[in-house]
Amino acid sequence: MGPKNNAIELKDVCYRAGPSFEIRDLTLNVPYGSIYGFLGPNGSGKTTTIRLFTGMHQATSGEISLLGRPIPKSAPQAMARTGYVPETPHLYEALTVAESIRYHASFFPTWDDEWAGELLGRMALDPDQRVGRLSKGETGKLIILQALAQKPDLLVLDEPTDGLDPVVRRDVLTAILDYVSVAGATVFISSHLVHELERICDWVGVLDQGDLVAELPMQSFKNGIKRIRVTDPPDAPGDTPFVLLSRASTNGLASGETWIVRGWQAPMTQYFEGVGATVREIVDLDLEEGFVELLRSTRPNPTRG
Amino acid sequence: MFQQILFTQWKSVRSALIPIAIASFGLPLLAVQDLALPKDLSAGDPIRALQAEFIFDTWQLWLPFFPILAAILGSIFAINAWSADHHAGHIYALALPLPRWKYVIWKMGAGALLLLIPVTFLSVGSLVAVASFDMAEGLQGYPFLFAQRFLMASLLAFGALFALASGTTRTAVLVMTVGLSVIFGGQLLTFYLSEHILAFDWQLFDWFGRAMVEWPGPFEVYFGNWNLIDV
Numbered sequence: 001m002g003p004k005n006n007a008i009e010l011k012d013v014c015y016r017a018g019p020s021f022e023i024r025d026l027t028l029n030v031p032y033g034s035i036y037g038f039l040g041p042n043g044s045g046k047t048t049t050i051r052l053f054t055g056m057h058q059a060t061s062g063e064i065s066l067l068g069r070p071i072p073k074s075a076p077q078a079m080a081r082t083g084y085v086p087e088t089p090h091l092y093e094a095l096t097v098a099e100s101i102r103y104h105a106s107f108f109p110t111w112d113d114e115w116a117g118e119l120l121g122r123m124a125l126d127p128d129q130r131v132g133r134l135s136k137g138e139t140g141k142l143i144i145l146q147a148l149a150q151k152p153d154l155l156v157l158d159e160p161t162d163g164l165d166p167v168v169r170r171d172v173l174t175a176i177l178d179y180v181s182v183a184g185a186t187v188f189i190s191s192h193l194v195h196e197l198e199r200i201c202d203w204v205g206v207l208d209q210g211d212l213v214a215e216l217p218m219q220s221f222k223n224g225i226k227r228i229r230v231t232d233p234p235d236a237p238g239d240t241p242f243v244l245l246s247r248a249s250t251n252g253l254a255s256g257e258t259w260i261v262r263g264w265q266a267p268m269t270q271y272f273e274g275v276g277a278t279v280r281e282i283v284d285l286d287l288e289e290g291f292v293e294l295l296r297s298t299r300p301n302p303t304r305g
Numbered sequence: 306m307f308q309q310i311l312f313t314q315w316k317s318v319r320s321a322l323i324p325i326a327i328a329s330f331g332l333p334l335l336a337v338q339d340l341a342l343p344k345d346l347s348a349g350d351p352i353r354a355l356q357a358e359f360i361f362d363t364w365q366l367w368l369p370f371f372p373i374l375a376a377i378l379g380s381i382f383a384i385n386a387w388s389a390d391h392h393a394g395h396i397y398a399l400a401l402p403l404p405r406w407k408y409v410i411w412k413m414g415a416g417a418l419l420l421l422i423p424v425t426f427l428s429v430g431s432l433v434a435v436a437s438f439d440m441a442e443g444l445q446g447y448p449f450l451f452a453q454r455f456l457m458a459s460l461l462a463f464g465a466l467f468a469l470a471s472g473t474t475r476t477a478v479l480v481m482t483v484g485l486s487v488i489f490g491g492q493l494l495t496f497y498l499s500e501h502i503l504a505f506d507w508q509l510f511d512w513f514g515r516a517m518v519e520w521p522g523p524f525e526v527y528f529g530n531w532n533l534i535d536v
Contacts, residue, residue: 056399080402090393094317106309107401 006065007032007154007186008053013062017048023210026062030188030203035180037201037218038190039291045210046190047087050158054084067154080108083147087158089139093132097142100131101149108150116149123171137168144172148179155179157189161196173200198222198287206294213298218287225290226264229280230272233257238275241268245297256280260293306403311415318385322422325378329423330430332374333451333533334437336367340534341438353441360444360534372527375455378423379462386416387470395473413467420459428452431533444534451533457526488513 008030016022023045030036040046051057053064055075064071066078091100101120105111120127123141125134134142140160147155155176161169177200180187191197197204204221206214214221225245232255237244243262250256264282272279285293315322340360390398398408428448435446469477491509498505518528 054400056396076402076404079400082402084400086393086396086400088393088396090389090397092313092317092389094389095313099312099316103309103313106306107403 005031007034007067008036008188009063009065010049010053011063013052013059013064015048015052015057015059017045017057021045021048021210023048023052023059026210026212028205028212028215030186030205032186033184034203035187035189035201036203036205037197038188038205038207039194039197040190040192040207041295042192044207046192046207047158048210049207050156050188050190054079054082054156081110081153083150083152083155085143085147085155085157085160087162089143091131091139091142093130095131096127097125097129097131097134098127100142101127101146104146105149110151112149112151115151116145119145119149119175123175137164140164140168140172144175148175151183153183153185155185155187155189157187159191160189161191161193169196176200194288194291195286204287206291208295208298211298214294221290222284222287224263225285225293226261227283227285227289228259228261228264229256229283230259231256231278231280233259233277234275241265241271245293260285260297262294262297307411307415310411311418313389314382314386314412314415314419317389318382318419321381321385322419325374325381326423326426328374329378329427329455332367332370333427333430333434333448336364336533337434337438339363356441357444361532364532364534368531371451371455371531372458375458376462376527378420379459379464380466382416382420382459383463383466383470386412386467391470391474409471413464416463416467417460420456420463424452424456424459427455435533440534446534448533451531454526454529454531461523461526 006029008028010026010028013026013028014022014024021043026049028049038046038049048057052059053066053071055066055072055078058072066075067081069075069078071078092103095103097120101116105113105116123145125138125142125145129138131139131142140163144160147157157176160176161172164172173196176187176189179185189197189201198218201218204214204216204218205212216224229250233247237247240261242264245260245262247257247259250258269279340356340363399405401408431446431448431451435448440446469480472480488509491513495505495507495509499508516522517524519525520529
C-alpha cells in the first residue's frame with residue numbers, strides 16, 4: 001500500500017524510551033477512511049507509538065508520515081488536521097467549559113463553532129462549569145468535543161474511554177461514529193478494552209512489547225483465528241497451511257487436543273485428514289480471545305525448571 | 306491565539322495577583338509614612354538637613370522587601386505559566402498545530418504582560434508616596450526609576466524560572482544539578498589549589514558571587530540602588 005493510501009504510515013521506526021523499553025523496526029499502515037483499532041496490553045508501547053507519529057517524540061531511525069506529511073518536520077501542519085485525545089486529560093482547570101472550548105478553538109482554523117455548540121448540548125455539558133470541577137466522564141466528553149469540533153481529517157484517540165462509565169462511554173463512541181459517518185475521517189483508536197474496538201473498527205493492529213505482531217482487516221482477524229478440537233493429533237504438526245498459535249490437551253479426551261490457529265480457511269480440514277487426525281469442532285474466537293491467543297503465541301515461552 | 310493564552314494565564318494567576326498588587330501599591334506608602342517633616346518647621350531649621358539621613362536609615366529597613374517582592378512576583382508568574390502544562394506532561398502544548406518556539410514565546414509574552422499589572426500598582430504607590438510629604442531641598446523622588454528596577458527584577462526572576470520550568474521536571478533537575486555541581490566542584494578545586502599553591506589566591510565562590518551581583522552581572526538589579534528618594 002503506497003503512502004497516498006495511508007493516513008498514518010510508519011516504516012522501520014526505532015525509538016528507545018529507556019533502558020527497559022524500545023520500539024524496534026515498527027512498520028504500521030493506517031488506511032485513509034479506516035477505523036483502526038490499536039490493541040496492546042498496558043505498557044506495550046501504544047502511547048509511545050502515538051507520540052512518535054504525532055511528532056511529540058523523535059524516532060531514532062525510520063520514516064513517519066501523518067496525513068501525507070513527513071513527521072516531525074511538518075508536525076504542526078499535520079496536527080492542524082488531526083484531532084488528538086491524549087491518555088491524560090490536559091485541560092486548564094481554571095477555565096470554564098466555554099472558555100476551554102474558546103481557547104482550543106483559537107488554534108484550529110477549521111474549527112466549527114456551530115457544531116461545537118450542538119455537541120455541547122448533546123453531551124449535556126454546562127458551559128459555565130469550571131473545568132476543574134468536572135467529573136471524569138464530563139472531562140472525557142469535553143476533550144472529545146474539542147477534538148471533533150475542529151473537524152479533523154484524522155482522529156487519534158489514546159484510550160479515550162478508559163475509566164468512563166458505560167453511559168458516557170456509549171455517548172463518546174456514538175459521537176465519534178456519527179462524525180466519521182458524516183465526514184469520512186480516519187480514526188486511530190488505541191485501547192486495551194478489546195470488546196469496545198471489536199464493534200467499531202474495520203482494521204486492527206496488535207502491539208506487544210514494542211513489536212507490531214499483527215496488522216490486518218478486522219474481519220480477517222476475527223475469521224482467521226479459530227479454536228479447533230482435534231482427536232489423534234500428530235506429535236509434530238509439520239507443514240501446516242495455517243499458523244498454529246498454540247496446542248494443549250483437552251480435558252476429558254484421552255487423545256484430544258485443542259489447537260488455536262490463525263489464517264484458517266474451511267478447506268484446510270484436509271490437512272488433518274492427511275495426518276490421520278479428526279476435527280471434532282471448529283469454534284470462532286471473539287477478538288479478545290484471539291488477541292490473548294495471539295499475544296500468548298508471540299511471546300517467548302518461559303523456561304521450565 | 307495570544308489573546309486566549311493571555312486570558313488563560315490571567316485566570317489562573319488572578320487569585321495570587323490581587324494580594325501582590327495590593328502589596329506593590331502599599332509597600333512604598335508604608336515605607337514613607339514616618340518621613341514627613343513637622344509642619345511648623347521653619348525654612349532654615351537644621352532638622353531639615355537631617356531628613357536625608359533619616360530617610361536613608363528608614364529606607365534601609367524597607368528596602369529588602371522590594372527585591373524580594375519582585376522575585377516572588379516573577380516566580381509565581383513563571384510557575385503559573387507552565388503549571389497546567391506540567392500537570393499533563395506538556396502533551397497538550399506538543400499536540401497543538403504550531404511550532405513549539407512560537408508557543409513558548411507567546412506564553413512568555415503573556416506572562417510578561419501580566420507582570421505589568423503589579424508593576425503599575427507599584428508605580429502608582431511610589432508616586433503617591435513621594436507626593437505625600439515635603440522633602441528637604443536637595444532630595445528628590447524617583448518613582449519611575451524605582452518602578453523600572455522593580456520591573457527588571459521581576460522580569461529576571463520570571464525569565465529565569467520560565468526557562469527552567471518550560472522543560473520537563475527531569476530537565477530542570479538535570480540543569481540545576483549540573484550547574485550546582487560545576488560551581489561546587491570548581492570551589493572545591495580552587496580551595497584545594499589555594500591551600501597547596503602559595504601564589505594561588507583565587508576562590509570561585511567569591512568570583513562567582515561578584516560576577517552575579519555586581520554590574521554587569523544579571524542579579525545586580527536585586528542588589529543595586531533601590532532608593533525611592535535620593536539626592
